[in-house]
Amino acid sequence: MMKAVHFGAGNIGRGFIGALLSKSGYDVTFVDVNADIIQALKDKGSYTVLMAEENGAAEVISGVHALNSERELDAVVEAVAQADIVTTAVGPNILRFVAEPIAKGLEQKGNRPSLVIACENAIGATDTLRVHIEQHVDSEKLADILATTSFPNSAVDRIVPNQQHDELLTVAVEPFFEWVIDASMIQTEKPKLADALFVPDLTPFIERKLFTVNTGHATVAYLGYQKGYTTIYEAMQDQEIVATVRAVLQETGYVLTTVYDFDKEEQSAYIDKVLNRFSNSYVSDELIRVGRSPLRKLSRYERFIKPAMMLLQLGQQPVALLDGIKAAFQFDVTEDAESVELQTKLKTLPLIDVVVEVTGLTKEDELVSLILAKLEA
Numbered sequence: 090m091m092k093a094v095h096f097g098a099g100n101i102g103r104g105f106i107g108a109l110l111s112k113s114g115y116d117v118t119f120v121d122v123n124a125d126i127i128q129a130l131k132d133k134g135s136y137t138v139l140m141a142e143e144n145g146a147a148e149v150i151s152g153v154h155a156l157n158s159e160r161e162l163d164a165v166v167e168a169v170a171q172a173d174i175v176t177t178a179v180g181p182n183i184l185r186f187v188a189e190p191i192a193k194g195l196e197q198k199g200n201r202p203s204l205v206i207a208c209e210n211a212i213g214a215t216d217t218l219r220v221h222i223e224q225h226v227d228s229e230k231l232a233d234i235l236a237t238t239s240f241p242n243s244a245v246d247r248i249v250p251n252q253q254h255d256e257l258l259t260v261a262v263e264p265f266f267e268w269v270i271d272a273s274m275i276q277t278e279k280p281k282l283a284d285a286l287f288v289p290d291l292t293p294f295i296e297r298k299l300f301t302v303n304t305g306h307a308t309v310a311y312l313g314y315q316k317g318y319t320t321i322y323e324a325m326q327d328q329e330i331v332a333t334v335r336a337v338l339q340e341t342g343y344v345l346t347t348v349y350d351f352d353k354e355e356q357s358a359y360i361d362k363v364l365n366r367f368s369n370s371y372v373s374d375e376l377i378r379v380g381r382s383p384l385r386k387l388s389r390y391e392r393f394i395k396p397a398m399m400l401l402q403l404g405q406q407p408v409a410l411l412d413g414i415k416a417a418f419q420f421d422v423t424e425d426a427e428s429v430e431l432q433t434k435l436k437t438l439p440l441i442d443v444v445v446e447v448t449g450l451t452k453e454d455e456l457v458s459l460i461l462a463k464l465e466a
C-alpha cells in the first residue's frame with residue numbers, strides 16, 4: 090500500500106487532504122502538535138467528514154494513523170522516510186517548522202521516488218517549503234534528494250471552518266473542492282490522487298483561486314467584522330458588503346482575464362459560484378478565522394496587494410480593493426497575534442512606515458500613496 094504523511098491534522102488536513110489521500114488508497118499518517126487531536130486519531134483510527142449541505146452525507150475516513158511531532162520526532166522522521174507522498178496544511182508561516190523532520194526523513198529514504206506538496210494558501214508554497222527543507226539537509230545528500238523527490242506547487246480550495254462537534258475529530262466541509270497540482274514539477278509519473286487536477290502551469294490557477302476565493306473571502310471578513318457580524322454567512326446577507334465584494338472581484342477578475350487565458354464569461358461564472366459558496370447557510374465560518382493573520386494577508390504577494398499592483402501595471406486604478414485593504418488594516422481582534430501586532434504598529438509608528446513595512450512596497454510605489462489616502466480619508 091502506498092504511504093502518505095500529512096502534516097497538520099486541522100480543518101483542511103482532516104476535512105480535505107487527509108481524506109482525499111485516504112480515499113485515493115494511501116495509508117495515511119497525520120502529524121500534528123495538537124496532543125488532543127493526535128491522541129484521538131490514535132485511539133479511534135478514524136473520523137467523520139460531514140458535507141455541509143441539506144441532507145449532507147457523512148463519510149467515515151478509517152485506517153488512519155497519527156504522530157505527535159513534539160513527542161515522537163523519530164517516528165515522524167521514519168514515517169517520512171517510508172512515505173510516497175508528504176503533504177502539509179499547517180499554514181504558510183509554519184512551513185519552516187515542519188521542514189526539519191521532512192528533511193531528515195528525506196535523507197533516510199534512499200533512492201525511492203517521492204513527492205512533497207504544501208497545501209497552503211500561498212503562491213509557491215511548496216517552493217517555500219523546499220527552500221526550508223534544503224537548509225536542513227546534509228549538503229552531501231541534497232543532490233540525491235532533489236533527484237528523487239518532486240516538489241510541485243499546488244492550489245487547494247475547500248471551505249472548512251473551525252469545528253464544534255460533540256466528537257472532537259468530526260469535520261464539516263463544504264461540498265465543493267479543488268486540488269490543482271503543477272504537473273511540470275513532477276519528475277516521475279503523476280501520483281494517483283482522486284479528483285486532483287494536474288496542470289502544466291499552476292500560476293494562473295493559484296492566482297485565480299487566491300485573488301477570487303481568498304480576496305473575496307477576506308473582504309467579506311474584514312467588512313463584516315467592521316459591521317459587527319460574526320460569520321461569513323451573516324455578512325453575505327448584507328447587500329452593501331456583497332456589492333463591495335463583487336466590485337473587488339471585478340477588479341481582480343480584470344487582472345486575471347487580462348494577464349491569463351481565462352475567458353471573461355467563465356470568470357464571471359466563477360465569481361458567482363464563489364459568492365454562492367460564501368452564502369452556504371450550512372457552513373458556519375467565523376469572520377475571525379477568515380480574517381486571521383492580517384499581516385500575512387496584506388503582504389506583497391498575497392490576496393490584496395499583488396492583484397492591486399497588477400491592476401496598476403495594467404493602467405487601471407484599484408478602487409474597491411482599497412476598501413478591502415483599509416478594512417484589513419482596521420481588523421482589531423485581541424485573539425489574533427498579527428492583528429494585535431498590526432494595531433500596535435499603527436498606534437506607535439508613522440502611518441507611511443507601517444504601510445511600507447506591512448505591504449512590502451516602497452514609499453515611491455503609487456499603491457502606497459493610494460492606501461495612505463484611503464486610510465487617512
Ligand SMILES: NC(=O)c1ccc[n+]([C@@H]2O[C@H](COP(=O)([O-])OP(=O)(O)OC[C@H]3O[C@@H](n4cnc5c(N)ncnc54)[C@H](O)[C@@H]3O)[C@@H](O)[C@H]2O)c1
Nearest residue numbers: 097098099100101121122123178179180181209210248249
Ligand atoms: N480551512 C480552509 O478553508 C482552508 C482551505 C484551503 C487552504 N487552507 C490552508 O490550509 C492551511 C491550514 O489551514 P486550516 O484552516 O486547516 O488551519 P488549522 O489551524 O485548522 O490547521 C492547522 C494545523 O496545523 C497544526 N500545526 C501547527 N504547527 C504545527 C507543526 N509544527 N507541526 C505539525 N502541525 C502543526 C495545528 O495544530 C493545526 O491542527 C493554511 O495554509 C490555510 O490557508 C485552509
Ligand SMILES: O=P(O)(O)OC[C@@H](O)[C@@H](O)[C@H](O)[C@H](O)CO
Nearest residue numbers: 210245246247248249303306379
Ligand atoms: O486560510 P487563510 O487564512 O489563508 O484564508 C482564510 C480563508 O479564506 C481560507 O481558509 C478559505 O476558507 C479557503 O482558502 C477556501 O479554499
